[in-house]
Amino acid sequence: MTAPALEVRDLGIVFDTRRGPVPAIEGVSFAMARGEVLGIVGESGAGKSLTGNALIGLLQAPGRISAGSIHLDGARIDDLPREAQRRLRGKRIGAIFQDPLTSLDPLMTIGDQLVETIRAHLPMTAAAAKQRALDLLAEVGIADPASRFGQYPHQFSGGMRQRIVIALAIAAEPEVIVADEPTTALDVSVQAQILALLRRLARDHGTAIMLVTHDMGVIAEIADRVAVIYAGRLVEIGPVAEVLHAARHPYTTGLMSLIPSLSRREERLPQIAGAMPRPGQWPGGCSFHPRCPKAGPRCALETPRPVATDAVRVACHLFSGGTAAAPAI
């Protein structure tokens, strides 16, 4: 059996603050197969982007990885020296960020940015790199790559820029791409195109794409599997159809139900009371228990371990021992 393209084991991230380290991610584990699109969903502040940053090795101070490990193709990468991590980035793990307007260096032509990226990873002559850059532009759907090669980012529309960002991300054919809200800043019609492009990449190149988003529709659109993060913990992960339509964790259930539907008119949306706690204000036990309609006394005391049921893994006492009652001491 081959190793997964990317595996995260028991990842923990803390923020060093004036009041000591504050956990922002705790015990997150998941794996991605080649060609798989894994959606990571959660509300803002849940820790999805942090997880993405940790994967590409760009966690910024005061955040740092405090526990767990990250494995790329079976090899651990989170403890590699700085330079080795740098070599991985772009080469084996690509990244796409939310805002295409600000992701590109405004002073450099897109061609130069592509060539620079290609030559940073692949031993190529300038001419070969340029040819590859043109191919990449064509691949991501930029019409007339030759004439656009020498243009600057401001000469492109938002959707086009996101395509260029994608071209840059796949310049060295990475095995994994971390896409952090790649379509949030785009209009719906452009969004659909970008999502289609990502899906095609995953399929044609066997790239594993980790798609971080808060938009369930986007997940439904292209993800194979989906992981739900709540207050720094992975509460549920599984095939997209299962999680979206037959969610196990009460949070996922709630989350799914309160999205207004496009296909029918509701009189009133279900609600989850309260708001997600910020890091540092997590309650003990299951961090969802104060808002959970099904919470029992055990939920306040003990953090639930993820439990696999079928293809879905869920971290909820309802599924760990079938009861939310207090544990026997």
Added chain:
Amino acid sequence: MRLHVKPLILAAGLAAFAAAADANTLRFAEGQDINSMDPHAARDDFALSLLCNVYEGLVRWNADLEIEPALAESWEAISDTEWRFHLRKDVTFHNGNPFTADDVIFSYHRAGDAGSPFAGLLEPIAEVVKVDDHTVDFKLKRKYALVLNDFAGWYIMDKEFQEEIGSTTPLDLSSNAGGAMQTMANGTGPFKLVERQPDVKTVLAANADWWDEKKHNLDEIVYTPISNNATRVAALLSGEVDFIRNAPPQDIDRIEATPGMKVMRGPHLRTIFFGMDQQSDSLPGSGVEGNPLKDVRVRKAIAMAMDVEGIKRSIMRGNSSPVATQLAPQMPFYDPALEEPIPFDPEGAKALLAEAGYPDGFTLTLDCPAGSFINDEQICQAAVGMLARIGITVQLSMHPPVQYDTELPAGQYSFYMLGWAGLPTIDPYNVFNATVHTPSGELGAWNPKGYSNARVDELIIQIGEEYDPAKRQEMISEVLKTQRDEVGKIMLHQQFLTWGMTDKVTAIVPGDEYTRFWYYTMN
């Protein structure tokens, strides 16, 4: 393009030492630059003190400040009002033109031109007559005792050259011609102008064709203005210049303590005093009715408040000498018998003020030049303190010298500092007619709204016309005594000359502060 590369030697930095080794270059720094190379453009002691090396008069002052022949070999009085001068025959200007009677007459007209600052100096002369190429007669308007003294400060220019460059009058702002004299000079003196960049440097070279026997051994003089006192002294201490005039008193010890440096001293002809408005009927802003300065008791009280010894000790660091009258001891006709200073007595001064009707004092504005006299600013500040102690509140107002020199004669100040040396005449007459005579026309120009005494005015005119030294002495003493007794001025002190230089330089330090480089040697 043709590159015109001309290396110029400016005495600065260590590189210049090499050049200085084989040629004797005297590098000289002073706080200001001369305004022009035109010896008739300004009656400015500083400019003339440098220009005396380039231009000469018919007579000149020697090292001991005695008159000796210069461009005139000899002279005689034909009558009380007529003088005949025999000109030296072998003299040429720096450009090679011969010196003749025409040049003398040209220079008379040029310097005596209406509006020229020398018009007053030459005013007694009615007519100049050329007898032959080397003889000239001067006809006077009246008896005048100081023809020779005045002629020592009146320099002869080359008629031909001046006409060539179009500079036949000393002052002409409306055309560029006046500017020519900024960078050109053609005299007969021991040194000739080689290069001049206004405010940057002026280079003089020894005149090989000088008519007089050469006593100096200088090849070149490089003059650099350095206005900042500390920088100037630093330049001397670091060996970048060889010679500075007027080392600031505070730096004398330092210079003398530096190996290879010395300070040469001498008494200065200049005395420093405060002048006062004694004419106006009221003093605006004084806070009292009328003009307290009109009252001799008030003036005396002010004089009694001045701790001249304290100023000498603290501010002048010993380099001054308190005086009772306006004449420095080195001036001709100085009268030691009058040397009775008004004593320093603040209590007495207060009493006197009270007696004059000002028990609570009053307010005065003291106007002071910043940089005209040695430590002028500090002296004035000290005076403010001393007067405060007897109840006179003084507002101190400092002015740049240029401003000062226009505003003071215009009568804009009511209590001001002034120093006078009687240059270039070096005679009490000059001192008196400028600063003691009641202001009228050319007379009393530097005594605006100031001291006025009809008897004194009369005496001053007579002093100018009297040829007999004994009679002059009598009249001069009377003027001095009257003025002292009536406290016409608040006398402070005589400045000392303290010239800093390297050991290599041997200089003379004459009381008129002129740098007569033809007496200087270097080894």
Added chain:
Amino acid sequence: MSRTLASLRAAMDSDLAWRFRQSPPAMVAATLLLVMVVCAVAAPLIAPHTPFDPGTLNLMDSRLPPAWVDGGMLTYPLGTDEQGRDVLSTIFYGMRISIAVGVAAVLLSVVIGVTLGLVAGWCGGWVDAAIMRLGDVQLSFPTIMIAFFIDGVAKAVMPPDLREMTRFYVVIFAIGIADWVQFARTVRAATMIEKNKDYAAAARLSRVPGLKILFAHVLPNTLGPVIILATLGLGVAILTEAILSFLGLGMPPTQPSLGALIRVGNDLLLSGEWWISMFPGLALVLLVLSVNIFGDWLRDALNPRLK
């Protein structure tokens, strides 16, 4: 009362206070600044001597070295100058003038700049264009050059009896007028942002008059950067005044600022009486340095992007 206490406690516990306690340089600078301002403001009360009461000076005591040097006297801890003035006291008084000129000049800049900036940002159109072009023209000259020219020309054309009396105000005017542009630009930009913010639109929907929106909503929100600029500008203003005074264009010797004291002491630098210029020089550097450190800290602490 308890509410005041509570808000005081909240302030002490606030982010800003915490940041302040985290920054030793800022604390040292602020302490130093406070001490210097107190010394300056209270100079007549705490200075050991009254150097500008000429009646109390004694030439006998002139040029005494600092107390710890041979010949120094304890009554004159930092020595005396040529007039017999206590150097420590002249520094206190000099600082008083330096700070007064600096603060007044900055206030003048702020008043002019904020007013013009608000007007430009609020009115827009040709008013804005005119004000900003004026600013452009002025900005093509360095502050110090403008101050220098205004001051120089004023000195040259002023009648002699007014010259000294008006010096203080001329210097403030020269420095203050030279520096308004940065305030105007900042306030204009902030005004244009704030006036288009949703809360301003909400206020307009509630029929709040325009002027009230300008002063109640917009102005307070533009003041943050103004305070930072003003703090940093204070250092510049004090330095500018010192430079003008050093060149003889600033404060007169009878009302010396630190710059004027240094100018006077400059002549005594070589003669061994270093304390007459060096202590005022040190005071000036410390004053400007602490203002700058504090301003820097304030800028960083208030910059949301650095949080």
Added chain:
Amino acid sequence: MEAAAPLVSVRQLGRSFDVSAPAIQRLLTGSPRRSVRAVDDVSFAVDPGTTFAIVGESGCGKSTLTRLVAGLDSPTEGEVRLRGRDGGPVRIQMVFQDPVGSLNARWRIGRSIAEPMPKDMDAAARRARVAELLQTVGLSPGDAAKYPHEFSGGQRQRIAIARALAGEADLLLLDEPTSALDVSVQAQVLNLLKDLQDRLGLTYLFISHNLAVVRFMADRLGIMYLGRMVEEGPAEVLFGAPAHPYTRQLMATVPDVDNPQRDREPVAFEIPSPLNMPPGCTYSPRCPLAMEICRRERPMLRDRTNGTRIACHAVEG
């Protein structure tokens, strides 16, 4: 039920902006003055107590339209007519998209909420009303003394709603009030808005690009494209049978949880720049049904039999 007169009626509303280059540049390059019609010939009416939604992508003119209705900007053509239930003036308040900019950061929220209250109201009455409003929107009266930064985005939107209510508004302009919020908070705010409408009989003009939210909120909706309204009608009808090609495309491309469409590659296109609008029907370059006439002649909004209005040459009926 008696048909009430519309609270808002917008007639042939237009707003142009001058986007000419500076005079000197025009002079040098010989370019003419140019203007952009951000809102072009838009008409619709909103009945009291209902929600009218305006939907469109960025740059379609919905924000300009909002400002015109609010009176924050004046139209270059057409008019906005507002008539209260009793024929009196209509009080308008607004809830904005950005929960940060919608409150003055230097004011305690109590002061912000009280701002629209009548001037003659005394301080105690104001305080009481603020407390009452805070409770109405689900916050505690004690929050009045806090500053905006002490609240989360959802809470700030509640405060903004409270402020809008303080003005006794008849008409609330809701400019993407939930697009900056997380879904769980969005649900709370949407529910609150609906409750308030039921309780207070408010009229909403709801601006959004999120079709699902619009479906939840709107009674009627208008679809805007490049400054023009292309389709308008009762929400149920439009969602059930979108007719305009743009509406159809919009509904087809929006990702929907209930409707995973895993195998569609949409046509690549970009919305044309408003500076460079195509002639005729502005949608024609993207339109799968475009005909010759579409590129020549602008289709006018016309009534259809099912109670909607549409501006399209290609759609029959």
Added chain:
Amino acid sequence: MIAIVLRRLGSVLLVMLVVAALSFLIFNFLGDPVNNILGVNATLEEREALRRALGLDQPTWVQFWHFLERAVVGDFGISYRNRQPVMDLILSRMPATVELVLCATVLALAVGVPMGVYCALRPRGVLSRVLQMVSLIGISIPQFLLGMLLILVFSVELRWLSAFGRGEVVEIGWWSTGLLTDSGRKALIMPVLTLAVFQISMIMRLVQGEMQEVLRADFIKFARARGLPDRAVNLRHALRNSLLPVVTVVGLQIGALIAFAIVCEAVFQWPGLGLLILQAIEYADFPVMAAYLALVGFGFAMINLTVDMIYLFIDPRMRRK
């Protein structure tokens, strides 16, 4: 793009017009040419005659027009003090100041930019903290004090360097340079250092601030995510983007240097424009003041224009608009 250039030229023209107006005010109204030429004793008739000869009886705008005509060809009249054409004076002094300012600018950039980059990249490093403190002192210490201390140490105590002047200068055409001689170069050291310390600190702080800002930008994060080497990210992307505003400020700073040169020249007796204008102010030499103002204004306008052009050159976004 041409339009931008022309617009800039337009604003330069505006600046020059304002400057010329100020300069005209100083020249014609503050300094009374008649008084200065004739002296206070001239008769009324003489005054009137000269007034007519100089065109002072004409309307102000005609006079201003004539002033402009003359100013364009560099005729600013005669200095009251030096009795020389003002333009000659200024031209003869200009090389000294230009050399001083250029050397200081080069030094400030050569030292300030790398220091700023270093501090931006390692904001918490020990060396950075030291440099930041030093730069704070650098902007807090007045130049005259620094100059005084340098003279005291290097001229008086150590006798290494010249306390005043330019040393030996070489004349190339009308330009005089101290860069070609040893003493000239030596003489530059202290004034340039004095002048540059403030600028080094300014530029360092500016580069650091801008670069820290840029380093937080998305495209830098993305550049890192692309796996570019640190050098490329920091220099090719971060530094280049930070230099945009730096260019503007450096332009302004060259202007400030010309202003600060006045102080520096006063301390080191540097025979440049600064010393000239100081003396002109002291002597109320209005023609020199007027010409200096006009010339410096023109210089600043040209510097700003150059900065704008550089901007246009390095920032592609500017080119299209």
